[in-house]
Amino acid sequence: MSQYLLIESRDSFEFGDVAYLHDLARGLAKEGHAVTLFLVQNGVLPARPSAQSERLTRLARGGVEVLADDFSLKERGISAGSLADGVRAAPIERVVDLLAEGSTRAIWH
Amino acid sequence: MSTITILSMDAPYESANSTTALRIVDAAIRKGHNVNVFAYEGAVSYTLTTQKPHQNPVKGTSVEEERHPTTKDWVAGLLAAAGEKGVKLDWVRCGLCEDERGAFDQVPGTRRGGPADFVKQVAASDNVLVIPTK
Numbered sequence: 001m002s003q004y005l006l007i008e009s010r011d012s013f014e015f016g017d018v019a020y021l022h023d024l025a026r027g028l029a030k031e032g033h034a035v036t037l038f039l040v041q042n043g044v045l046p047a048r049p050s051a052q053s054e055r056l057t058r059l060a061r062g063g064v065e066v067l068a069d070d071f072s073l074k075e076r077g078i079s080a081g082s083l084a085d086g087v088r089a090a091p092i093e094r095v096v097d098l099l100a101e102g103s104t105r106a107i108w109h
Numbered sequence: 110m111s112t113i114t115i116l117s118m119d120a121p122y123e124s125a126n127s128t129t130a131l132r133i134v135d136a137a138i139r140k141g142h143n144v145n146v147f148a149y150e151g152a153v154s155y156t157l158t159t160q161k162p163h164q165n166p167v168k169g170t171s172v173e174e175e176r177h178p179t180t181k182d183w184v185a186g187l188l189a190a191a192g193e194k195g196v197k198l199d200w201v202r203c204g205l206c207e208d209e210r211g212a213f214d215q216v217p218g219t220r221r222g223g224p225a226d227f228v229k230q231v232a233a234s235d236n237v238l239v240i241p242t243k
Binding site for chain 2: 007009010040041042069071072091092093095096097099100101102104106108
């Protein structure tokens with residue numbers, strides 16, 4: 001089993017290709033890998049309960065750790081307590097911790 | 110202690126990618142990790158010393174009131190923070206990229222290099238994060 005860090009900086013309302021990263025996360029988790037999807041910048045916008053957030057909730061239920069950067073949330077006036085089911089706020093230090101593990105494979109989108 | 114390499118490509122003041130890249134570098138230093146940065150393409154302008162903070166005529170604020178942050182000051186601050194923490198921040202600027210842009214007045218403590226230096230940084234790292242342009 002490998003550890004994957006997928007960083008999503010894009011808003012899925014604006015960029016349709018965000019779905020490809022979700023597909024990758026889902027597939028990796030289904031194969032038994034540990035997957036963290038870290039939402040940052042406008043990537044946190046779909047973390048609000050909305051039509052787009054349902055995919056994030058499904059990913060979380062499928063075993064993907066779905067995190068939203070607390071700084072990006074704060075910049076956009078999104079309360080950490082108002083996120084969609086399965087999405088948790090986290091500091092950027094979480095990205096550093098995963099990178100520091102060395103074996104983590106990281107992708108930025 | 111780990112060594113993390115970050116490659117950034119965005120020019121400053123154009124994308125939130127720049128801010129996030131600097132935040133990751135900052136967090137890694139605070140956690141006691143060595144950090145390599147390869148500033149590629151527009152990212153060579155992070156460290157241009159000719160950057161100047163400005164007032165905001167729309168809000169009617171002065172330079173002092175606006176406290177406009179510049180990336181050259183952020184990088185200088187990160188270099189100082191790394192020194193205080195006793196970790197290494199190796200900031201390499203793509204030489205051809207800065208030649209193309211005439212970006213010659215650079216923050217001391219950073220160094221001019223090329224893709225071969227990025228390869229060396231990667232080889233000496235525990236992990237690598239490439240932050241491409243959109």
